[in-house]
Amino acid sequence: MQESNYYFYLWRNRVVCDDDTIVSRTCLGITSNPNNRTHGYEGHCGHVVKFAKLWQGPRRLIQELEIKIKSEFYDYLFVGTGDFRYEWITEEVEFENIEKWVDWEVSNNFVGIKEVT
Numbered sequence: 001m002q003e004s005n006y007y008f009y010l011w012r013n014r015v016v017c018d019d020d021t022i023v024s025r026t027c028l029g030i031t032s033n034p035n036n037r038t039h040g041y042e043g044h045c046g047h048v049v050k051f052a053k054l055w056q057g058p059r060r061l062i063q064e065l066e067i068k069i070k071s072e073f074y075d076y077l078f079v080g081t082g083d084f085r086y087e088w089i090t091e092e093v094e095f096e097n098i099e100k101w102v103d104w105e106v107s108n109n110f111v112g113i114k115e116v117t
Contacts, residue, residue, distance in 0.1 A: 006062035007034050008113070009051040010102065011041075012095050023091035025078065026098050030066050032059075053099055055106060057113030065110055069102065 011027050031037040041049040078088035106113045
């Protein structure tokens with residue numbers, strides 16, 4: 001049986017903090033349906049969402065990539081209420097560095113995943 005395709009995505013969002021500073025954070029995650037996922041984000045944040053980068057591959061590999069990035073960037077994941085860590089990498093890490101990290105991982109450790117955007 002062939003394994004279904006999944007997608008790993010990155011997108012950036014500007015956030016207005018309580019002190020009125022504006023920061024840019026990177027969201028990451030996986031989905032089986034990118035269109036439905038963007039609709040969900042748009043419903044929550046009230047503006048159009050476009051993934052900055054999108055990779056496609058077998059579900060198992062995409063899940064492993066997500067686990068690896070969450071582990072690698074654990075100390076930089078946004079922490080909210082009740083110390084819950086979200087799939088948002090804080091503004092301390094520039095998007096370009098996260099993007100380069102994912103590109104390197106995909107090229108060197110995740111044969112079978114390809115960039116689609």
